[in-house]
Amino acid sequence: MDFIKGRGAQHNTHNRFLQHSHEVLDDFLNYCDAENEESEDNKTSYLEIFPKTILNKVNSPDVGFSYSMNPYQGCEHGCIYCYARNSHEYWGYSAGLDFERKILYKSNAAELLEKKLRSRSWIPERIMLSGNTDCYQPLEKKLEITRSMLEVLLKLKHPVGIITKNALILRDLDILKEMAELNLVSVSISITSLSEKTRRTLEPRTASIKKRLETVNKLSNNGIPVNVMMAPIIPGINNHEILPMVKKVSELGATSVGYTVVRLNGAIGEIFTNWVQKAYPDRANKILNQIKESHGGSLNDSRYGTRxxxxxxxxxxxAMQFKLAKKLYLKDKEPIKLNYSLFDKQQSNQMKLF
Known part of the structure; x- marks a missing residue:
């Protein structure tokens, strides 16, 4: 099969929770070729779902937040390395192409969020929007679910962290500026490479590198603290860009930089291996072997603390390169501490008794 342009995954892997699997045979592919037809529909489809909760408790010690909230399941960005791919199997889909082509959305996310934050038991904690799939993926431009959630957070003065790789976040600059004035928001922009060619290969439907760098600069110029996540570092693809990346984003106003090392958990190992053999046939084995060297001989490491x-x-x-880069380019910058003291769940017409 030819390389599917505009998609990260190049096939659908088997869903481990399903008894039966689906296989496309060569006879069918030959028939489609003879009839000048496509063997499958490559268009993105959207499905509304109706969850009962929107906040997800995060127990991992490897991340710096207590809860995540994801208005979308699946992600049209199509990043080949995305750890969230495996979560699509819980919905009955594949972690491969289905993850990019079948997008589930939660129209009632803002309503669920406000209900939870106003509950008697809620104590303000670190929330990340979003911790799984990108809250500013293409569908957000039409639905504005993320914006409605930010409106709730601003109304109740509840802090939030945001991570995205889409310049669409600038649409909500008005809300973000108000929140930043109260130390209620921090933004992480994910930039994996400074090379547009690498970006198109790794993350086919994300904002361009130029747009993301402009986003870092514009957010910073408007008083919104920006962290840049160089995540993940993939040996043989972007590990040579650490120093120039930190230097560039620091010049644009980023206050901090973080990173992760790629790990190919669950079905992503098969998806990534299939992709890298097509995208980088000359160095695929080298890339895969160096990933294994980074995780004790395996493509994946699920251990807390090292994964x-x-x-x-x-x-x-x-680690040494990042330490040097921060010393050279970020030594005078301090990451923001969010303000949890302003949160007021009683933000309504009712008067407080005490």
Missing amino acids: MRGEGKFVEQI
């Missing part, structure tokens, strides 16, 4: 940073000589070199 996101890896281990071994290659990983040590990455």
Whole structure:
């Protein structure tokens, strides 16, 4: 099968929770070719779902937040390395092409969020929007679910962290500026590479590198604290860009930079392997072997404490480069501390008794 342009995954993997699997045979592909037809529909489809909750408790010690909220399941960005792909299997779909082509959305997300934050039991904690799939993926431009959630957070003065790789976040600059004035928001912009060619290969439907760099600069110029996540570091693809990346984003106003080392958990190992053999046939084995060297001989490491940073000589070199880069370009910058003291769940017409 030819390389599917505009998509990260190049096939659908088997869903581990399903008894039966689907296989496309060569006879069918030959028939489609003879009839000048497509063997499958490559268009993106959207499905509304109706969850009962929107906040997800995060127990991992490897991340710096207590809850995540994701207005969308699946992500049209199509990043080949995305750890969230495996979550699509819980919905009955594949972690491969289905993850990019079948997008589920939660129209009632803002309503659920406000209900939870106003509940008697809620104590303000670190919330990340979003911790799984991108809250500013293409569908958000039409539905504005993320914007409606930010409106709730601003109304109740509840802090939030945001991570995205889409310049669409600038649409909500008005809300973000109000929140930033009260120290209620921090934004992480994910930039994996400074090379547009690499970006198109790794993350086919994301905002361009130029747009993302402009986003870092514009957010910073409007008083919104910006962290840049160089995530993930993939050996043989972007590990040589650490110093120039930190230098560039620092010049544009980023206050901090973070990173993770790629890990190919669950079905992503098969998806990534299939992709890298097509996208980088000349160095596919080298890339895969260096990923294994970073995780004790395996493509994946699920152990808390090491799974996101890896281990071994290659990983040590990455850590040293980041340490040097921060010393050179970020030594005078401090990450923001969000203000939790302003939260007021009683933001209504009722008077407080005490």
